[in-house]
Amino acid sequence: MRRPAIAIAVLALVLAGCSDTSSDGGSGEGGTPTQDVTTSEQTGEPSPEPTDPESTQDPVDKPSVKIAQLPVGGGADGNCNSVNWLGGDVIRPGTTMKLGRPTFDPKHIFEVDQSACGGKRSCEGLEWTADSQDACSVGFKQVGTQGTVTLKVPAEVTCATQDDCDELKKKEGSQIQLTAVPPETPTEEPETPTEEPETPSEEPDTPPAESPAETPSGE
Template identity: 40%
Template structure:
């Protein structure tokens, strides 16, 4: 009987230890795995040292203008020379974000005048492929000619290309003033 009592006592004792713990609370013991103490600190991920890949470039809208809408005063100088002050007559002011690259001037029809910047003296800049017009930096350019034969009036043609901030801005540059409004009129026959 002592043996049975000893076994029963041990079983009860084990049962009390396993079920009750310290006996101060009836709540079960839980572990919070989300607490900062439960998780180990980790190192931040390593940033790559390679350069980031570039985003694909977006082409701005652009147009070619075979005969730019230009106008200006033509001044006759000495010995058959003339000089035209060339201004942009298209959408004015030129839209913000739009760049107009001036092309090379030419004359239609040919054979009466030839391009000769001497006719403009010290007026500058000359109209040419290194000239850019923008709304905030616009200033006229100059084209000089020299009369080489008798004939009728000759029109100054200045091609241009425009790069715009929007397609609508490019469309607004076309069709307002048709081409060049500048012509050179030959003087009396030389003799």
């Protein structure tokens, strides 16, 4: 009669062992739970963080143009000529014109001499925009003897659009002209030769000729 009791006890022990194995969650020996080890923990380096590419936009280059002769005008005060913008309202918002060094065409008749303007604002380096076209001055000196020249003021222009640059190119042309003054030649009066008064020549007094003595004829 004792065998069924022993069989029941052995079955209870087997069931208890199965229950312990399933409850440890795949633990290793001694009941210590196992841990998943990632690649970063094995190497000791942090895993690279995913980076989204930044959206960068290439800078948009504005159209530009070089103008050799701006539409300018002005008058001369001595050897200093004022320069004013005569192109109207074709300078659009967003357009900048940087003035260059003035020149004269043709050459060798006038040269730039800014000292002739004293402390007046030079044109070189001045910037004109849609809201500002300040007048400037160009000093000059005459180096030739004759001829007429045109004062040319160049500029490097950066435009908001290509159409703005095209409109500016249509306005080229300076209205400032200078004419050389021929140097004065002193007039010389012809020299009048001085005439010496004629001195009458004095002839020596000639004694009167003596008549030959008469010789008495013999009788």
